[in-house]
Amino acid sequence: MTSNCSGYYYLIGDSVEFWPEENLLYSRVNGExxxxxxxASRCLQLLLSQQGELVPQRDLFEAGWQKNGLEVSNNTxxxxxxxxxxxxxxxxxxxxxxxxxxxxxxxxPSMVPVAKIIPDTSTTSAEEIFxxxxxxxxxxxxxxKKASSRPRHLWAILLSLSFGVGIAxxxxxxxxxxxxxxxxxNFVGNIEQCSVYLHSGQTxxxxxxxxxxxxxxxxxxxxxxxxxxxxxxxxASVIRCxxxxxxxxxxxCISEYYLEWQHNE
Amino acid sequence: xxxxQLFGVFTLLSLLFLLLALGxxxxxSQYQQTHFNCEAMLLVHKDDAELALMVNFIFQGDNGIASLxxxxxxxxxxxxxxxxxxxxxxxxxxVYHLKSISAVTTPADNSDSKDLARYLPLFYLEPGxxxxxxxxxxTKEGYVFSTGQVPSFYCAxx
Numbered sequence: 001m002t003s004n005c006s007g008y009y010y011l012i013g014d015s016v017e018f019w020p021e022e023n024l025l026y027s028r029v030n031g032e033x034x035x036x037x038x039x040a041s042r043c044l045q046l047l048l049s050q051q052g053e054l055v056p057q058r059d060l061f062e063a064g065w066q067k068n069g070l071e072v073s074n075n076t077x078x079x080x081x082x083x084x085x086x087x088x089x090x091x092x093x094x095x096x097x098x099x100x101x102x103x104x105x106x107x108x109p110s111m112v113p114v115a116k117i118i119p120d121t122s123t124t125s126a127e128e129i130f131x132x133x134x135x136x137x138x139x140x141x142x143x144x145k146k147a148s149s150r151p152r153h154l155w156a157i158l159l160s161l162s163f164g165v166g167i168a169x170x171x172x173x174x175x176x177x178x179x180x181x182x183x184x185x186n187f188v189g190n191i192e193q194c195s196v197y198l199h200s201g202q203t204x205x206x207x208x209x210x211x212x213x214x215x216x217x218x219x220x221x222x223x224x225x226x227x228x229x230x231x232x233x234x235x236a237s238v239i240r241c242x243x244x245x246x247x248x249x250x251x252x253c254i255s256e257y258y259l260e261w262q263h264n265e
Numbered sequence: 266x267x268x269x270q271l272f273g274v275f276t277l278l279s280l281l282f283l284l285l286a287l288g289x290x291x292x293x294s295q296y297q298q299t300h301f302n303c304e305a306m307l308l309v310h311k312d313d314a315e316l317a318l319m320v321n322f323i324f325q326g327d328n329g330i331a332s333l334x335x336x337x338x339x340x341x342x343x344x345x346x347x348x349x350x351x352x353x354x355x356x357x358x359x360v361y362h363l364k365s366i367s368a369v370t371t372p373a374d375n376s377d378s379k380d381l382a383r384y385l386p387l388f389y390l391e392p393g394x395x396x397x398x399x400x401x402x403x404t405k406e407g408y409v410f411s412t413g414q415v416p417s418f419y420c421a422x423x
Contacts, residue, residue: 120267159279162282180404181403181408181409181416182403182409202414228414228415230414230415233414235413235414237416237417239409239419241419245403247404247405250406251406254306254307254308255306255308255417255418256308256310257307257308257309257310257415257417259309259384260311
């Protein structure tokens with residue numbers, strides 16, 4: 001049986017959350033979840049609630065075991081405290097949280113930053129999504145690390161998606177803005193060794209044939225020629241290139257401009 | 266913050282990011298259209314004359330330089346051309362409005378400006394003259410400059 005985390009939790013050093021009702025340590029640093037012994041959990045709860053004060057051993061015995069009608073040896077008690085310390089380290093808090101005062105008890109020093117936090121019940125935070133076993137394992141255990149990092153992944157995916165959409169929009173915009181002028185030319189075939197392209201809509205093949213005849217125009221083998229002549233303008237343009245224009249390839253071209261040449265019908 | 270609030274914040278952030286990206290791209294694109302160099306190999310034919318030039322344009326935001334180097338053949342006579350025209354310009358989409366500030370003839374030039382004026386716009390030869398042309402993108406590698414229905418030359422980005 002699983003249950004959602006509820007109630008309050010203690011935040012230790014901005015990095016570890018301790019959920020007393022769930023007997024759980026949750027690391028904000030590495031997403032680690034450590035389920036504690038119920039007794040160890042009660043001890044930690046008592047220590048945190050009386051932070052800065054010395055908590056006698058007998059009070060800890062009472063809170064952890066005797067309250068539930070159980071007896072406990074010193075050895076078991078210290079094993080539980082040791083597990084608590086290991087659990088806190090495993091959750092990413094390296095400094096000492098629980099300090100032993102020999103022959104007197106334990107304390108959580110005031111200098112340890114601890115905050116008791118009561119979450120907004122309407123809020124679903126990253127920490128609230130995990131679920132834990134009702135009966136904790138006898139040793140601190142790792143609990144489904146993937147599940148805890150899922151919300152972060154979701155954010156990363158959504159932001160990546162947004163970024164992707166942005167890039168796609170830019171690419172679309174870019175492609176509409178950077179049109180290739182030579183896409184207005186139509187290939188009409190190979191004429192006298194070179195590939196001839198004519199400006200669509202204003203240049204006829206007849207005018208090109210007349211142009212090459214009148215100007216003794218010759219081209220090199222495999223040269224690409226872009227020809228434009230407008231019946232209304234006494235001009236002709238020839239742009240000779242090494243190869244057809246295509247996006248992303250450099251082209252070496254020579255432009256020839258003929259003043260006062262006009263196609264005669 | 267609850268789920269709908271988080272979603273709202275995320276949506277706003279996404280939109281903000283998109284707008285910023287689009288704005289930045291727009292600025293970059295605008296900058297590219299007014300800051301570039303290009304070079305053209307140009308032959309101008311008229312009757313039995315041929316003007317062969319390497320034309321180099323430098324656009325630097327709101328001013329630039331057009332550099333012309335080559336030869337002019339008129340019948341049996343060949344002269345050298347080496348001139349620079351400094352200009353101010355503004356750009357509206359693909360249309361560039363230029364005004365020559367000064368025209369410099371280098372010592373290597375022995376051509377007659379009156380002869381050149383038969384093959385080139387006066388803008389390249391004299392200061393204080395306006396000149397408009399359209400620069401059509403020809404892939405991302407260059408532009409085709411045109412003053413009207415017929416393209417003048419292809420200018421390759423450098």
